[in-house]
Amino acid sequence: MSNADKARAGGYIPRDRGWHPAPFHPPYKTSVKRAPQAALLSFPSTLSEETGPVFGHTMLGPLDNDLILNFAAPGEAAIGPRIIVHGRVRDEAGRGVAGALLEVWQANAGGRYRHKKESYLAALDPNFGGCGRVITDADGRYEFRTVMPGPYPWPNGMNDWRPAHIHFSLFGAGFAQRLITQMYFEGDPLIAHCPIIGSISDPAAVGALVAPLDMARTVPMDARAYKFDITLRGRRQTAFENRPEGL
Amino acid sequence: MVQPLDILKETSSQTAGPYVHIGCTPNITGIHGIYDADLGASMKTGPVKGQEITLTGTVYDGMGAALKDAMVEIWQADAAGIYPSAQDPRGSADPNFTGWGRSAGDMQTGAYRFETVKPGRVPFPDGRMQAPHVTFWIVARGINIGLHTRAYFADEPEANAEDPILTRIEHQSRIPTLLAEPDGSGGYRFDIHLQGPNETVFFDI
Ligand SMILES: [Fe+2]
Numbered sequence A: 001m002s003n004a005d006k007a008r009a010g011g012y013i014p015r016d017r018g019w020h021p022a023p024f025h026p027p028y029k030t031s032v033k034r035a036p037q038a039a040l041l042s043f044p045s046t047l048s049e050e051t052g053p054v055f056g057h058t059m060l061g062p063l064d065n066d067l068i069l070n071f072a073a074p075g076e077a078a079i080g081p082r083i084i085v086h087g088r089v090r091d092e093a094g095r096g097v098a099g100a101l102l103e104v105w106q107a108n109a110g111g112r113y114r115h116k117k118e119s120y121l122a123a124l125d126p127n128f129g130g131c132g133r134v135i136t137d138a139d140g141r142y143e144f145r146t147v148m149p150g151p152y153p154w155p156n157g158m159n160d161w162r163p164a165h166i167h168f169s170l171f172g173a174g175f176a177q178r179l180i181t182q183m184y185f186e187g188d189p190l191i192a193h194c195p196i197i198g199s200i201s202d203p204a205a206v207g208a209l210v211a212p213l214d215m216a217r218t219v220p221m222d223a224r225a226y227k228f229d230i231t232l233r234g235r236r237q238t239a240f241e242n243r244p245e246g247l
Numbered sequence B: 001m002v003q004p005l006d007i008l009k010e011t012s013s014q015t016a017g018p019y020v021h022i023g024c025t026p027n028i029t030g031i032h033g034i035y036d037a038d039l040g041a042s043m044k045t046g047p048v049k050g051q052e053i054t055l056t057g058t059v060y061d062g063m064g065a066a067l068k069d070a071m072v073e074i075w076q077a078d079a080a081g082i083y084p085s086a087q088d089p090r091g092s093a094d095p096n097f098t099g100w101g102r103s104a105g106d107m108q109t110g111a112y113r114f115e116t117v118k119p120g121r122v123p124f125p126d127g128r129m130q131a132p133h134v135t136f137w138i139v140a141r142g143i144n145i146g147l148h149t150r151a152y153f154a155d156e157p158e159a160n161a162e163d164p165i166l167t168r169i170e171h172q173s174r175i176p177t178l179l180a181e182p183d184g185s186g187g188y189r190f191d192i193h194l195q196g197p198n199e200t201v202f203f204d205i
Helices: A189-193 A203-207 B020-024 B157-161 B172-178
Strands: A082-091 A101-105 A131-135 A141-147 A152-154 A160-162 A165-171 A179-185 A224-227 A230-232 B052-057 B071-075 B100-103 B112-117 B133-139 B147-153 B179-182 B187-189
Touching: A101 A141, A101 B020, A131 A141, A160 A189, A165 A230, A165 B020, A179 A230, B020 B071, B071 B112, B100 B112, B147 B172, B147 B179, B172 B179
Parallel strands: A082 A224, A082 A230, B052 B187
Antiparallel strands: A082 A141, A101 A131, A101 A165, A152 A160, A165 A179, B052 B112, B071 B100, B071 B133, B133 B147, B179 B187
């Protein structure tokens, strides 16, 4: 029996590119010279996309999922509204994705990133680095603690402001699932004005990036909670192999 | 009315933005003390099997300017063509090879660089062998959804000529955009062009 005959799950379900943001979106000016112009080359996923790097829980430090403390001096903490962000990573069939690595980064409570190219005059917080990471449990669940990021202005139009957001980078089991996205916060009026969010045409797709306040997970007198579920691509499930009759 | 399909929609991509390095390679940006080391900085955890190579290149925008804020990741099989992944059913890969690398690019030039091994051949779903290749994934400010492509090797003409994907490309004149060129000293150069006459072939996989 050749390797190709061994039982395998089906290939990845194709991406719905109309649900994703348009690569070329002139209101987001940087996209104009960075969006490929030719049609993408489509083909069924192979082992090269169905495999992916493995990250074990042992690589995590005890404060990796706590942005309030992971850059703070001993006995100190980041300034800002304390929040817990939690959710579940699942595939398109709704099955939890265990062992998914999530890397997050964000501005501080004043909207300032710790980066030398950052030009916003809001103050740095000496106790806030701005990154964290977590790996999902057996059911696909994750949780981290941070401060609510501030909105910030950016050089695009004359007066563009990003809504408060947290950047997420995700690895699933296969490299085809690789995804970077951003989480927004329920009720933020800047969402409707953002040229980056505006690259997504379907309001339902935008809504899926907005985390609701979750009072049930809020810790009284400590931290509010926001829930952000994430869906990664799934693989076709079938008992029928795609091969010529008689083989 | 019909029954619902119960299929969830994939979460939409959003640009990695200008500060992707804070989240993914914080030590390079000067944020020390949170992670011991940046993930993907080294693809070797010990002596590796096979031909060791360097893979370098630059990502260019439609004006021919080098991107200095991109993040490039690669994923590849080991020298025997096995992926270091639980999803590869064909056996175990070189235990000293991670298969995955991440580069923030040089802070001055934007050039990425990976110290890796030349990958072996991996089968296509129908059993035909693919030519040796490295999967690339590029994100940056202005890129709304991460770009997938592959680097094949210009010094593997026979394998490339029978590769199930390379042979599918309608405009065969674009194949050189997918070829890493030997630099004569054990390395390969693979530049990526987001637009223009040499626009790299990007994949929808
Ligand atoms: Fe941001």
